[in-house]
Amino acid sequence: MKLDGKVAVVTGAGQGIGRGIALCLAEEKADVAVIDLNAETARQVAKEIEDTGRRALAIGADAIAKDEVEKSIATVLETFGKIDILVTNVGGHGRTSWNRSSPLFTDQKIEEWDEDYQLVFRSHVLACHAVAPHFIERRYGKIVMISSVAGKLPNPANMTYGTNKNGVVFFTKALSRELAKYNINVNCVCPGIIYTPNWERLAEQHIRFAAQARKKSGAAGPSEVEQMTPREYFEKRMIANVPLGREQTSEDIGRAVVFLVSEDAKNITGQDLNVCGGMAL
Numbered sequence: 131m132k133l134d135g136k137v138a139v140v141t142g143a144g145q146g147i148g149r150g151i152a153l154c155l156a157e158e159k160a161d162v163a164v165i166d167l168n169a170e171t172a173r174q175v176a177k178e179i180e181d182t183g184r185r186a187l188a189i190g191a192d193a194i195a196k197d198e199v200e201k202s203i204a205t206v207l208e209t210f211g212k213i214d215i216l217v218t219n220v221g222g223h224g225r226t227s228w229n230r231s232s233p234l235f236t237d238q239k240i241e242e243w244d245e246d247y248q249l250v251f252r253s254h255v256l257a258c259h260a261v262a263p264h265f266i267e268r269r270y271g272k273i274v275m276i277s278s279v280a281g282k283l284p285n286p287a288n289m290t291y292g293t294n295k296n297g298v299v300f301f302t303k304a305l306s307r308e309l310a311k312y313n314i315n316v317n318c319v320c321p322g323i324i325y326t327p328n329w330e331r332l333a334e335q336h337i338r339f340a341a342q343a344r345k346k347s348g349a350a351g352p353s354e355v356e357q358m359t360p361r362e363y364f365e366k367r368m369i370a371n372v373p374l375g376r377e378q379t380s381e382d383i384g385r386a387v388v389f390l391v392s393e394d395a396k397n398i399t400g401q402d403l404n405v406c407g408g409m410a411l
């Protein structure tokens with residue numbers, strides 16, 4: 131097993147990609163601290179990990195609140211005595227972004243930019259800032275941040291999200307240079323399109339946008355998109371955008387993370403690995 135004896139922290143691990151990463155790390159025999167805003171789902175994932183024979187710790191905490199992040203890391207250190215692996219996975223979209231009425235920049239509220247910055251970019255900075263001193267002291271550590279191919283493919287409908295995800299790639303590279311002398315690897319993974327609860331909600335939003343745009347244009351409806359279920363809309367987007375023609379899974383991302391934090395990748399740092407079926411080409 132690749133991660134026997136290692137202790138990992140995964141943020142936003144109560145569902146979706148974070149859960150997939152936590153389970154893949156546990157499969158390779160790492161003990162895992164599961165941090166999530168939703169304490170209940172964090173507990174459920176921790177229980178799944180314990181059922182595999184590994185140690186797990188569930189922490190309900192907000193990844194954009196500095197004090198809560200620092201307290202969580204202190205709790206992990208108290209419980210497990212060390213941290214070897216940090217995976218910063220929290221991202222997605224802030225409240226204003228979910229409630230917006232159109233994808234256009236001119237229709238966006240500035241609050242959307244502020245909230246997405248906190249969630250999609252600053253959450254990574256806070257977690258790394260809390261854990262880096264421990265890694266430096268031990269002259270060992272692996273950091274993987276979850277960015278997105280959306281950070282590489284400018285798309286007006288995704289402007290705040292993509293801009294901040296692009297920032298995560300840049301931050302990965304800059305931090306990797308500073309921490310390399312302490313034997314700390316810093317990389318990021320850029321997922322493509324994965325049908326998590328986050329994507330289901332996104333599909334619902336895009337279907338709503340299609341309805342609003344059609345009504346505004348005065349066209350008779352409903353349009354083809356309006357009649358789709360979120361899953362059908364996701365599949366349409368996936369087929370149109372993924373050269374390999376298949377969706378990615380949370381386990382695909384988990385396995386990429388396992389590789390990057392394993393000894394197999396000890397000489398890989400500052401990289402942004404696309405796991406996207408060719409979407410970023």
Ligand SMILES: NC(=O)c1ccc[n+]([C@@H]2O[C@H](COP(=O)([O-])OP(=O)(O)OC[C@H]3O[C@@H](n4cnc5c(N)ncnc54)[C@H](O)[C@@H]3O)[C@@H](O)[C@H]2O)c1
Nearest residue numbers: 142144145146147167192193220221222278323324326328
């Ligand atoms: N799903 C995709 O297709 C896709 C593609 C590229 C990148 N990503 C990125 O992957 C990551 C995970 O996405 P997902 O689709 O699994 O999302 P998700 O919404 O399904 O799951 C996110 C998890 O993070 C938790 N969370 C949200 N805000 C938090 C906060 N402030 N503090 C602590 N926990 C918080 C949620 O409770 C939830 O359990 C995100 O960074 C996302 O941007 C997703």
